[in-house]
Amino acid sequence: MGKFNINHFICRSDNYGVIISDKNSGLTASIDAPDAEIIDQELKRNDLKLTHLFITHKHLDHIEGIEYLKDKYGCTVIGPEKEKDEIPLLDITVIDEEYIDFSGSPIKIIATPGHTLGHIIYHFEQDNLLFAGDTLFLMGCGRVFEGTHRQMFESLEKIKKLSPDTTIYCGHEYSLANAKFVASILPDNNNIKKRLHEIELLRNKNKHTLPTLLNDELKTNLFLMSDNPSLKKKLDMSDATEEEIFSELRTKKDNF
Ligand SMILES: [Zn+2]
Numbered sequence: 001m002g003k004f005n006i007n008h009f010i011c012r013s014d015n016y017g018v019i020i021s022d023k024n025s026g027l028t029a030s031i032d033a034p035d036a037e038i039i040d041q042e043l044k045r046n047d048l049k050l051t052h053l054f055i056t057h058k059h060l061d062h063i064e065g066i067e068y069l070k071d072k073y074g075c076t077v078i079g080p081e082k083e084k085d086e087i088p089l090l091d092i093t094v095i096d097e098e099y100i101d102f103s104g105s106p107i108k109i110i111a112t113p114g115h116t117l118g119h120i121i122y123h124f125e126q127d128n129l130l131f132a133g134d135t136l137f138l139m140g141c142g143r144v145f146e147g148t149h150r151q152m153f154e155s156l157e158k159i160k161k162l163s164p165d166t167t168i169y170c171g172h173e174y175s176l177a178n179a180k181f182v183a184s185i186l187p188d189n190n191n192i193k194k195r196l197h198e199i200e201l202l203r204n205k206n207k208h209t210l211p212t213l214l215n216d217e218l219k220t221n222l223f224l225m226s227d228n229p230s231l232k233k234k235l236d237m238s239d240a241t242e243e244e245i246f247s248e249l250r251t252k253k254d255n256f
Contacts, residue, residue: 026051033065114151115143136168152250
């Protein structure tokens with residue numbers, strides 16, 4: 001396996017905490033800070049000291065633990081320049097396409113406006129890892145709270161272009177509800193049927209469904225499948241643009 005250990009756990013009700021640490025250097029980052037107490041417990045359990053916090057966006061369920069963790073570990077807090085006034089204790093702010101270094105691994109910042117206007121995701125290029133916050137979920141995408149459907153569509157297009165073997169960690173465990181929605185739109189698609197079944201089995205045992213692989217999302221996440229002919233037909237939108245298909249799906253999901 002790669003150079004990193006990744007520890008993945010549920011906090012609050014359905015947020016994911018993710019801790020990534022370099023096996024050699026010991027440098028350790030948490031993606032977002034949903035719950036300081038649980039993140040701290042996980043750090044202690046694995047004998048790790050937090051050196052970095054990578055923040056994806058300003059929502060309280062992603063930043064509430066920053067103050068405690070910064071105070072306890074003196075970690076470097078990195079987050080989006082566009083939300084710097086709404087995220088506490090940022091040491092470094094970053095913009096689209098900027099690179100930062102984590103333990104010798106280049107991380108590309110990708111701006112993904114839509115869920116919030118300043119939302120960013122962290123792409124560990126060499127390691128094929130993506131921390132997608134609330135932009136992409138397993139078989140779903142984030143609600144569009146601040147941006148436009150066009151912005152969210154374009155943000156997801158950026159993710160689609162990454163290597164299909166990218167492993168993706170997301171901000172929430174929403175997979176079952178997402179899979180049910182997707183199956184309601186394309187009930188006869190075998191990839192979707194199979195995945196819904198797998199997710200049901202996992203969730204019945206209260207197990208995590210994440211991380212996911214981009215390749216699996218390309219086959220089962222309708223929000224990345226706007227060019228799929230059977231989807232267009234099903235929505236009765238054969239002449240529509242991909243962006244229009246995306247927008248229709250997002251609206252349907254909001255009302256599902
Ligand atoms: Zn959010």
